[in-house]
Amino acid sequence: MNADTTGAGQAADAMPLVPFGSTHISRLIVGANPINGGSHLSTFVNQQMRRYFTNENVMALLGRCEELGVNAWQSSGRNLDWWREYNDAGGNMQYVSLAADDPEAPCSAEEIAQAGAIGVAHHGELTDTMFKEGRLHEAREFCKRIRDTGTQVGVSTHMPAVVETIEDEGWDIDFYMTCVYERHRTREELLELLGHVPIPLREVYLESDPPRMYAAIRSTSKTCLAFKILAAGRLCESPEQVEAAFKATFEGIKPGDAVIVGIYPEYGDQTAEDVALTIKYGAQ
Numbered sequence: 001m002n003a004d005t006t007g008a009g010q011a012a013d014a015m016p017l018v019p020f021g022s023t024h025i026s027r028l029i030v031g032a033n034p035i036n037g038g039s040h041l042s043t044f045v046n047q048q049m050r051r052y053f054t055n056e057n058v059m060a061l062l063g064r065c066e067e068l069g070v071n072a073w074q075s076s077g078r079n080l081d082w083w084r085e086y087n088d089a090g091g092n093m094q095y096v097s098l099a100a101d102d103p104e105a106p107c108s109a110e111e112i113a114q115a116g117a118i119g120v121a122h123h124g125e126l127t128d129t130m131f132k133e134g135r136l137h138e139a140r141e142f143c144k145r146i147r148d149t150g151t152q153v154g155v156s157t158h159m160p161a162v163v164e165t166i167e168d169e170g171w172d173i174d175f176y177m178t179c180v181y182e183r184h185r186t187r188e189e190l191l192e193l194l195g196h197v198p199i200p201l202r203e204v205y206l207e208s209d210p211p212r213m214y215a216a217i218r219s220t221s222k223t224c225l226a227f228k229i230l231a232a233g234r235l236c237e238s239p240e241q242v243e244a245a246f247k248a249t250f251e252g253i254k255p256g257d258a259v260i261v262g263i264y265p266e267y268g269d270q271t272a273e274d275v276a277l278t279i280k281y282g283a284q
Helices: 008-014 043-052 055-067 077-088 109-114 124-132 136-147 160-169 187-194 209-218 239-252 270-282
Strands: 017-020 023-026 028-030 072-076 094-099 119-122 152-157 175-179 223-227 258-261
Touching: 008 270, 017 223, 023 028, 023 094, 028 055, 028 270, 055 077, 055 270, 072 077, 077 094, 077 109, 094 109, 109 119, 109 136, 119 124, 119 136, 119 175, 124 136, 124 152, 124 160, 136 152, 136 160, 152 160, 160 175, 160 209, 175 209, 209 223, 209 239, 239 258, 239 270, 258 270
Parallel strands: 028 072, 028 258, 072 094, 094 119, 119 152, 152 175, 175 223, 223 258
Antiparallel strands: 017 023
């Protein structure tokens, strides 16, 4: 990729925006997994990410994102303090958060909303577990509570069937966070689908998954924030591979949707590269 890492003003002006409640968000949203040491690749990579993302480097990443027109960070309650610190120092980064009813969470969904998050989504791992266990109605009750806070209400999922079910049932929500890979199939599901079980079991990414999620995304009029478009780093072996993933994603989602991408800038200006691809393929 030949991203222009110096023309920050031009990139910021060119960044496409989409409506999100009463505000607008950039079509590229910075994710939180690398910052939190969650690579979905290996324990070693997790440790490297935790080593790199000191407080100073987190602030630098958010600053670089905003400099290039990325105005939203998707994270969770665990990073509220970093978000506050960045904005208190003069930043203007908007916050979209995952949340769940977890007694060990650093703060509740209501507290995240009260802190100023522009959207709160029911955590996708829990959503999918509830769906598989016939308890999806519990997530619906959670969403009703978030509605009472006045912020945008969302549901995160890795499964197209969850989107389809929620649409059929007419839930009162504003947006979805949609993983384009259904990466957490059970051993039995993988055996039925593939005839064998790859290793590692919990991190299986199939190239046939994104088209299924894109179809679900296009089936709803609600805003969708597509994530793991690079298969948690598995599609980062070359610039051409990264570009192909961005191109396919923006062709697959709706014009009013956005993408969430984790950024790990230790060895290159991934922010500028991702911004350039978002402008190239995500402009209206």
